[in-house]
Amino acid sequence: xxxxxxxxxxxxxxxxxxxxxxxxxxxxxxxxxxxxxxxxxxxxxxxxxxxxxxxxxxxxxxxxxxxxxxxxxxxxxxxxxxxxxxxxxxxxxxxxxxxxxxxxxxxxxxxxxxxxxxxxxxxxxxxxxxxxxxxxxxxxxxxxxxxxxxxxxxxxxxxxxxxxxxxxxxxxxxxxxxxxxxxxxxxxxxxxxxxxxxxxxxxxxxxxxxxxxxxxxxxxxxxxxxxxxxxxxxxxxxxxxxxxxxxxxxxxxxxxxxxxxxxxxxxxxxxxxxxxxxxxxxxxxxxxxxxxxxxxxxxxxxxxxxxxxxxxxxxxxxxxxxxxxxxxxxxxxxxxxxxxxxxxxxxxxxxxxx
Numbered sequence: 001x002x003x004x005x006x007x008x009x010x011x012x013x014x015x016x017x018x019x020x021x022x023x024x025x026x027x028x029x030x031x032x033x034x035x036x037x038x039x040x041x042x043x044x045x046x047x048x049x050x051x052x053x054x055x056x057x058x059x060x061x062x063x064x065x066x067x068x069x070x071x072x073x074x075x076x077x078x079x080x081x082x083x084x085x086x087x088x089x090x091x092x093x094x095x096x097x098x099x100x101x102x103x104x105x106x107x108x109x110x111x112x113x114x115x116x117x118x119x120x121x122x123x124x125x126x127x128x129x130x131x132x133x134x135x136x137x138x139x140x141x142x143x144x145x146x147x148x149x150x151x152x153x154x155x156x157x158x159x160x161x162x163x164x165x166x167x168x169x170x171x172x173x174x175x176x177x178x179x180x181x182x183x184x185x186x187x188x189x190x191x192x193x194x195x196x197x198x199x200x201x202x203x204x205x206x207x208x209x210x211x212x213x214x215x216x217x218x219x220x221x222x223x224x225x226x227x228x229x230x231x232x233x234x235x236x237x238x239x240x241x242x243x244x245x246x247x248x249x250x251x252x253x254x255x256x257x258x259x260x261x262x263x264x265x266x267x268x269x270x271x272x273x274x275x276x277x278x279x280x281x282x283x284x285x286x287x288x289x290x291x292x293x294x295x296x297x298x299x300x301x302x303x304x305x306x307x308x309x310x311x312x313x314x315x316x317x318x319x320x321x322x323x324x325x326x327x328x329x330x331x332x333x334x335x336x337x338x339x340x341x342x343x344x345x346x347x348x349x350x351x352x353x354x
Contacts (some may be wrong), residue, residue: 002106003099004117006150007032009092010295012105012117013085014145017301018043018127019112020081022057024293025303031294038291038303041138042130047115064112074288076111084108089299096277097123108157108310124300135309143303144273146352147295155269155316158325158349161278163332164227168342173197175335175342187333188236194344203227204343211278217352219264219273221254226268228253230322230346239321240353241265266313272350273316302335305329325349 018040019026025033043082046052053073056064056205065074084104091102109115119126125142132138146153156162171178171194181189195199206212206223215222228251229244238244249258256264273292276282292312293302304312325347327333332345 001101001103002109003101004116005099006092006095007147007153008117009088009100009102009105010147010149011145012109012114013092013299014147014295014301015043015045015087015127016081016085016088016108016112017250019055019057019063019130020078020085024301024303025095026308027294027311027315028303028308029311031302031315032281032307033300033302034311036133036308038305039132040129041132044128044130044140045114046119051115053113058339063112074113075104086299086314131305133305141291141305142275143291143293144275145293146293148297149295151263151350153320154349154351156278156348156350158330158347159278160331161211162348163207163330163345164223164230164348165172165204165207165343165345166227166231167204168194168335168344169200169202171197171335171342173199175337178204179334182327185236187232187234187327188347190333190335190344191234201231201344203231207345208278210281212270214276215268216276217282217284218267218276221256222264222268224253225256225261225264226348229265230348234324234346235320239323241269241294241320241322241350242317244322245317262317266317269316269320270309270313273312320350321353323349323351 023037023039026036027040028034041058043055043057044052045055052068054066061077061079063076063078064072065076067073088102088105091104096236126145127143128140129143130138173193176194178190181193183189191201203224206215212223215226225248228248232244232247233239237247245262245307246258249261263320271282291306292300296302304315330347332347335342
């Protein structure tokens with residue numbers, strides 16, 4: 001029996017939706033379907049390392065399941081799959097607990113020789129498929145899946161790697177006095193107290209060398225831009241990525257205006273969505289994650305592909321915000337001294353807007 005949350009069950013729902021429909025509509029910047037669509041010819045699934053199945057979708061009303069040697073092990077009719085998939089959607093939407101079981105999904109997984117909800121860790125993407133579109137022809141691509149059925153999902157998860165360090169100068173209040181502020185919005189209130197006490201907060205560095213390398217690969221000034229957006233966010237000047245871009249862009253830091261900054265931040269969001277993580281060196285290849293699948297609240301499943309890249313970046317830009325993760329857990333938000341100088345860390349986490 002599988003137990004999972006709404007986001008995790010959404011991955012299975014999306015998989016069976018693809019097996020049933022054998023194509024996905026392309027999405028525009030507003031997450032609405034366009035006239036374009038992507039045909040899924042084959043889906044490759046590895047539940048556990050060494051146990052890989054190929055689901056051949058090229059025959060109408062059936063799926064041929066093939067093993068790693070290419071031999072057909074099962075042929076399954078898909079005539080009733082849309083109804084079964086709709087039942088899974090209904091159970092996901094009706095769930096009242098954070099994690100739950102869906103017996104209908106377990107039965108369907110057994111029928112399709114699936115053991116686990118998520119693919120094995122050796123499979124980088126949530127879904128890997130052979131996809132055909134009218135521009136690029138056929139290509140094997142990985143897809144990341146995000147769901148609107150549960151809580152808004154994160155785009156960039158907080159960790160020690162996403163800490164940004166700032167040097168504090170000119171502070172007249174004691175660090176102990178600032179750190180003793182323990183309000184609900186303590187990070188914001190501490191920053192305001194620093195500024196009200198004559199302090200100046202200047203970006204020093206990103207704590208993680210790996211994240212620094214990844215950000216600088218996207219743009220050499222990306223750490224500086226994100227550092228300035230973080231300060232504006234923690235000061236309470238705006239939560240959304242687009243708002244923060246407008247604020248920082250209006251300052252023309254390093255000669256970069258709002259339009260140019262928005263372009264660069266969109267590149268960062270896309271890289272993050274398509275596989276770049278702070279803790280590992282990014283290989284810069286977006287083809288590892290050739291697309292992005294979104295399960296909407298109404299159950300519609302739409303696809304962003306590198307072909308509609310501009311719409312994808314605009315969607316990310318319009319629908320993400322910064323948020324404050326646990327400061328104790330990630331070690332930020334307090335003034336500390338190092339080599340006679342004062343510093344404070346702020347943490348970057350990006351989440352989709354609900």
